[in-house]
Amino acid sequence: xxxxxxxxxxxxxxxxxxxxxxxxxxxxxxxxxxxxxxxxxxxxxxxxxxxxxxxxxxxxxxxxxxxxxxxxxxxxxxxxxxxxxxxxxxxxx
Numbered sequence: 001x002x003x004x005x006x007x008x009x010x011x012x013x014x015x016x017x018x019x020x021x022x023x024x025x026x027x028x029x030x031x032x033x034x035x036x037x038x039x040x041x042x043x044x045x046x047x048x049x050x051x052x053x054x055x056x057x058x059x060x061x062x063x064x065x066x067x068x069x070x071x072x073x074x075x076x077x078x079x080x081x082x083x084x085x086x087x088x089x090x091x092x093x
Contacts, residue, residue, distance in 0.1 A: 001015060001026070002015075012024070012027055020044070021086050024084070024086050028084040035079070037075075037077075038074060038076065041072065041073065042073075043069055044068050048064075049061070049092070068093065069093045071091040072089075072090065073089070075087045
């Protein structure tokens with residue numbers, strides 16, 4: 001993982017196989033970010049996505065095996081007690 005930061009704007013480049021959620025949590029803790037907006041593009045492999053089903057009022061997960069293109073990633077980082085809370089939306093192809 002490569003991190004570039006000027007104290008206001010930070011950039012993160014993940015290496016192949018590095019998990020998105022855990023990497024964002026790590027950077028948030030390491031840089032002691034109070035919160036952040038997230039945007040990204042790239043390629044992912046063997047992805048698990050979660051989505052909310054209105055009928056059952058519960059989250060479901062779906063696994064996507066192989067490589068997928070990350071056309072758009074947007075979200076936010078906040079804190080839930082001592083842990084960073086990552087909330088993301090993704091468009092995959």
